[in-house]
Amino acid sequence: MSGPTILVADDHPMFREALKLAILRAAPDARILEAGQLGDAAEAARRAERLDLILLDLRMPGADGFSGVALMHAERPETPIIVVSSADRAEAAGRARAYGARGFISKTADLAAIQQTIARALAGDMDAIGGDAQDREVQAMATQIAALTPTELKVLLGVIAGRLNKQIAFELGISEATVKGHMTSIMRKLGVHNRTQVVIAARALDVEIAD
The missing domain is CATH 1.10.10.10 (Winged helix-like DNA-binding domain superfamily/Winged helix DNA-binding domain)
Incomplete structure (x- = not known):
């Protein structure tokens, strides 16, 4: 069986490289797709025959609020999404959960923590992402x-x-x-x-x- 296909959607090239490194440590045989804007990410998700995980920058170009998470979930409702953000974890994680997000990666996290989150998501061990309840x-x-x-x-x-x-x-x-x-x-x-x-x-x- 071939390795997982993972979409990295983030407009910062250096952070995309960090995410790719963490992915390859968690899944050395992974196939990685990249996008720097929301429209390109949605297109990549739509075209991919197989997509096992999406790493999505919450505030990437083309996204307003949580619209990016909602759009990516609409394109691939069966694919878990990990939100990547510098926003407050509790607020962002709780709000993103309703749109299909299964995990949260802070842009201040170290490589080991990012790798662990990705590994958990690929293993299906992402039953809750935390965050306060919304009204x-x-x-x-x-x-x-x-x-x-x-x-x-x-x-x-x-x-x-x-x-x-x-x-x-x-x-x-x-x-x-x-x-x-x-x-x-x-x-x-x-x-x-x-x-x-x-x-x-x-x-x-x-x-x-x-x-």
Whole structure:
């Protein structure tokens, strides 16, 4: 059996190298994919025939709040995600958990600690990632957002950013009618009835709301 395939998504080349070194110590036969922006990471995840683990920088280019974790989980819901961040562990870990994250690596951790976290994830020993409980409304919305498809999530992020249907359609290369169809599905899945209620979704994703 071939080694695991692991995607390293981080915009800092030096930290990517550190993560790759830790991976190869934990799994010498690993195949490593790399991405420096969220869009490239999502594309790599979508194209990979096999993907055993994703190491994802929480604040990499193209991500706003926890949208990167949500998008990567939507692309590969069966693949565990380890959040890589310099943010406070308790807050970031707890919020990321709802979107499919299974582990947390601090950018201040030493190589041995990073290696250990990766090894645990590959062994399936990542039942909890810690973090304080969120308020129930945000937690419930986060769980619902995690069930959206990749395209639905992109449409939702467009709405939160204040874009019109035709702008979202242009950006995604789909028709306005398709965007409207996705919006109907999104509102049904999230249990909301109009665009103004996506403010709750924005709170759950911790993204900036357009004026």
